Amino acid sequence: MSEPESSAADATDETERPSASAGDDVETDAAPLQVRDLRKEFGAITAVDDASFDIERGSLTGLIGPNGAGKSTTFNCITGVHQPTAGSVRFNGEEITGLAPHQVADRGLVRTFQIARELGQMTVLENMMVAPKGQVGESLWRSVLPFARRAVDRQEEEILERAWETLEFFEIDHLADEYASNLSGGQRKLLELARALLTDPEMLLLDEPFAGVNPTLEDRLLDHVHDLREQGYTFLIVEHDMDLIMQNCERVIVMHQGRILTDGTPEEVKNDEDVIEAYLGGEV
Amino acid sequence: MTDDESSPEGEETGGEGPAESRQRRGFDALFDSDAIMLLALLLGIYAVYVVGGVVIGFPLRGLVNQLGQLTFWIAVFGMGALALNLHWGYTGLFNIGIVGFMATGVYVTAIVSKPVFGSGTSAAEVGGLGLPLFVGIVVGMVAAGLLGLVAALPALRLRADYLAIVTIALSEIVRFTLLSDAVSKGTFGGYTIGLGGGDGVILDFADPHEAFVKALSAPFDLILGTEDYLWEEIYLGVLVDAAGAIIRPNPKPVVDNFFYAALLLIVMGGFYALLRRTGNSPFGRVLKGIREDEDVTNALGKDTNLFKIKSFVVGCALMGLVGILWFGAQGSVTPNTFRPRITFYIWIALIIGGAGSNTGSVIGGAIFAAFLFQGPLYFKNVVETVLGNPEAPASFGAAMAQVGAGDVVPFLLYTLDSLRQLQLVIMGLVLIWLMHNRPQGMLGHRKEIASSIPLSRPSAPAETDDGSVATDGGDPRE
Numbered sequence: 001m002s003e004p005e006s007s008a009a010d011a012t013d014e015t016e017r018p019s020a021s022a023g024d025d026v027e028t029d030a031a032p033l034q035v036r037d038l039r040k041e042f043g044a045i046t047a048v049d050d051a052s053f054d055i056e057r058g059s060l061t062g063l064i065g066p067n068g069a070g071k072s073t074t075f076n077c078i079t080g081v082h083q084p085t086a087g088s089v090r091f092n093g094e095e096i097t098g099l100a101p102h103q104v105a106d107r108g109l110v111r112t113f114q115i116a117r118e119l120g121q122m123t124v125l126e127n128m129m130v131a132p133k134g135q136v137g138e139s140l141w142r143s144v145l146p147f148a149r150r151a152v153d154r155q156e157e158e159i160l161e162r163a164w165e166t167l168e169f170f171e172i173d174h175l176a177d178e179y180a181s182n183l184s185g186g187q188r189k190l191l192e193l194a195r196a197l198l199t200d201p202e203m204l205l206l207d208e209p210f211a212g213v214n215p216t217l218e219d220r221l222l223d224h225v226h227d228l229r230e231q232g233y234t235f236l237i238v239e240h241d242m243d244l245i246m247q248n249c250e251r252v253i254v255m256h257q258g259r260i261l262t263d264g265t266p267e268e269v270k271n272d273e274d275v276i277e278a279y280l281g282g283e284v
Numbered sequence: 285m286t287d288d289e290s291s292p293e294g295e296e297t298g299g300e301g302p303a304e305s306r307q308r309r310g311f312d313a314l315f316d317s318d319a320i321m322l323l324a325l326l327l328g329i330y331a332v333y334v335v336g337g338v339v340i341g342f343p344l345r346g347l348v349n350q351l352g353q354l355t356f357w358i359a360v361f362g363m364g365a366l367a368l369n370l371h372w373g374y375t376g377l378f379n380i381g382i383v384g385f386m387a388t389g390v391y392v393t394a395i396v397s398k399p400v401f402g403s404g405t406s407a408a409e410v411g412g413l414g415l416p417l418f419v420g421i422v423v424g425m426v427a428a429g430l431l432g433l434v435a436a437l438p439a440l441r442l443r444a445d446y447l448a449i450v451t452i453a454l455s456e457i458v459r460f461t462l463l464s465d466a467v468s469k470g471t472f473g474g475y476t477i478g479l480g481g482g483d484g485v486i487l488d489f490a491d492p493h494e495a496f497v498k499a500l501s502a503p504f505d506l507i508l509g510t511e512d513y514l515w516e517e518i519y520l521g522v523l524v525d526a527a528g529a530i531i532r533p534n535p536k537p538v539v540d541n542f543f544y545a546a547l548l549l550i551v552m553g554g555f556y557a558l559l560r561r562t563g564n565s566p567f568g569r570v571l572k573g574i575r576e577d578e579d580v581t582n583a584l585g586k587d588t589n590l591f592k593i594k595s596f597v598v599g600c601a602l603m604g605l606v607g608i609l610w611f612g613a614q615g616s617v618t619p620n621t622f623r624p625r626i627t628f629y630i631w632i633a634l635i636i637g638g639a640g641s642n643t644g645s646v647i648g649g650a651i652f653a654a655f656l657f658q659g660p661l662y663f664k665n666v667v668e669t670v671l672g673n674p675e676a677p678a679s680f681g682a683a684m685a686q687v688g689a690g691d692v693v694p695f696l697l698y699t700l701d702s703l704r705q706l707q708l709v710i711m712g713l714v715l716i717w718l719m720h721n722r723p724q725g726m727l728g729h730r731k732e733i734a735s736s737i738p739l740s741r742p743s744a745p746a747e748t749d750d751g752s753v754a755t756d757g758g759d760p761r762e
Binding site: 079081100101102105106110111113117118119120121122123125126129130131133135136137138139140143144149152153155156157160164176177179195196199 | 558561562565566567568569570572573575576577579580581582583584585586587588591594598640731733734735736737739741
């Protein structure tokens with residue numbers, strides 16, 4: 001079954017994947033994520049200083065900046081880990097400012113962490129199966145009562161199937177029965193991305209997904225990201241590595257000292273005086 | 285296009301038929317091995333006790349009583365460890381206030397089910413609401429669960445160590461409340477009820493096992509037109525009578541103890557089944573996720589606070605039930621029974637067995653009960669009887685006096701005589717040894733997969749090694 005499943009397979013893929021169905025209403029809203037005047041203060045320090053930007057649907061956007069530029073804090077404010085001091089975050093037109101992290105994730109905006117955070121004493125497969133939304137078996141009664149259990153089992157089979165498929169897609173299915181804590185750093189990053197996908201996100205926020213990953217695995221991860229973007233996922237990636245972002249993102253947002261320095265194509269950003277200043281000349 | 289045709293079939297055959305048989309095999313295998321392990325352990329423990337009893341030439345009555353006691357402690361600590369395992373082993377909630385929930389359970393049961401003040405022949409200081417014991421047990425469990433909720437709401441937002449402080453403080457608050465004169469006796473709506481203060485309360489409700497047998501008897505009574513058929517005819521008429529043939533005189537207390545302990549063992553089986561089911565489900569999976577990394581689980585869209593509260597409340601209600609079953613059959617309770625020591629007994633049991641494993645919890649409870657809790661005293665009994673009940677030195681000085689001269693017998697006798705006091709030292713040493721050498725417990729770090737179905741590959745693995753899967757993402761294999 002190696003021959004042409006290209007278009008047909010892609011078509012079925014689109015319809016089967018719930019997240020892609022969200023891609024159908026592209027026309028409603030070009031920018032699913034809208035950040036307006038986002039501000040976060042920690043005491044006297046302003047970590048994010050009135051940051052505003054839009055992320056377009058189906059795009060791969062990089063968010064770069066020197067250490068302490070406020071990238072991760074911006075991430076945390078968007079995903080509900082931090083409460084922003086001021087400003088608003090809208091996702092698909094809905095105000096999500098100040099929602100709890102699980103509420104943000106539930107709306108299809110899912111993040112990964114800077115340091116891969118696997119659920120160590122759970123197997124890779126268990127890690128994956130935690131993720132899907134709307135599991136009936138997450139209700140205690142349904143899990144325990146015999147007559148309700150059958151529906152749980154049925155859904156578990158579906159989830160299991162999807163988990164295997166996703167593990168295969170990321171080529172870590174041979175590790176399915178391993179404890180996640182036994183994985184290498186790069187495999188953990190793969191697992192984290194795979195796990196995030198199982199929540200049926202529309203948009204993924206990846207916090208330094210390539211940090212500490214060897215070049216081979218980095219290429220693999222990048223391939224996956226590009227594949228997924230073609231399937232309709234939207235990406236916002238925080239990254240230190242300027243070159244990597246410049247080569248792979250169609251749009252780059254540069255932050256410096258909590259502020260958005262510039263926002264444009266890699267070409268524009270590369271030639272921006274302020275960026276050069278911030279990265280090469282300025283105080284880091 | 286070939287994909288469209290073949291994938292549903294592939295799912296059918298690959299996903300259901302073999303998966304189901306695999307499921308049965310996997311489940312049976314696991315269950316068998318666990319059940320066999322538990323059974324072997326229990327039989328081994330009983331064998332040790334019986335051999336010990338035969339060595340000292342225990343009269344049958346004494347031996348049966350010892351075995352009944354042993355069964356009781358195994359069940360109690362097994363249940364306690366199972367309930368704690370839900371908190372600590374699954375959810376990572378550090379509850380060191382277990383005894384407070386137990387006390388709440390048994391005291392509330394007492395209030396609900398004690399006979400009304402002044403009725404009957406009861407000499408109790410305070411009365412109760414006079415409701416059936418089953419109502420009392422349910423209300424007691426609910427009360428323990430609610431207390432857990434009260435503790436959980438503010439504390440679960442904090443980090444684990446703060447929950448620990450809150451729970452141990454709460455258990456002491458419960459104990460001091462029970463001790464308080466202010467709530468020891470009062471009249472509410474015509475009922476004279478109260479917590480009894482330092483004197484405790486007399487649990488003058490029906491014996492739990494008697495109430496249980498009588499309740500079971502209801503359908504028989506309906507058919508046969510008798511009253512308490514199972515209790516009068518079967519329990520007293522057959523069981524106690526038969527025991528009377530070998531245990532005399534007065535076999536009933538012995539049978540009562542043994543029967544109650546056996547009943548608790550069955551309840552422990554219920555705990556095990558319930559918690560195993562809870563653990564092997566998407567619910568249990570989220571709990572494990574919280575234990576491993578709450579932020580990550582939250583970021584995956586799970587309302588972790590809600591899960592933590594549910595887990596905590598259910599565990600607390602079960603702890604309340606353990607308290608009811610442990611102390612409810614004792615005739616009376618006093619507040620100072622409920623010291624933190626009991627909490628730590630249960631922690632030791634769980635640590636021995638291995639947090640995170642339900643089977644391990646039961647094993648830990650059994651080993652703790654048999655070898656650390658009742659074991660030393662039984663050992664003392666055996667040795668003393670073998671030695672013909674020698675007189676032990678009265679003081680440490682007297683015990684040491686002869687050691688210099690090479691005579692260690694008085695010292696050993698003194699040690700043996702003090703075994704009850706040394707018990708806690710032994711427990712401490714065992715705990716330290718475990719922490720150093722086997723912190724994960726006897727069964728810890730075992731892969732008990734949190735899923736309601738076995739997690740084997742849904743389709744035949746032969747088809748998986750082609751690269752096509754990787755290129756087209758998540759579509760079903762053909």
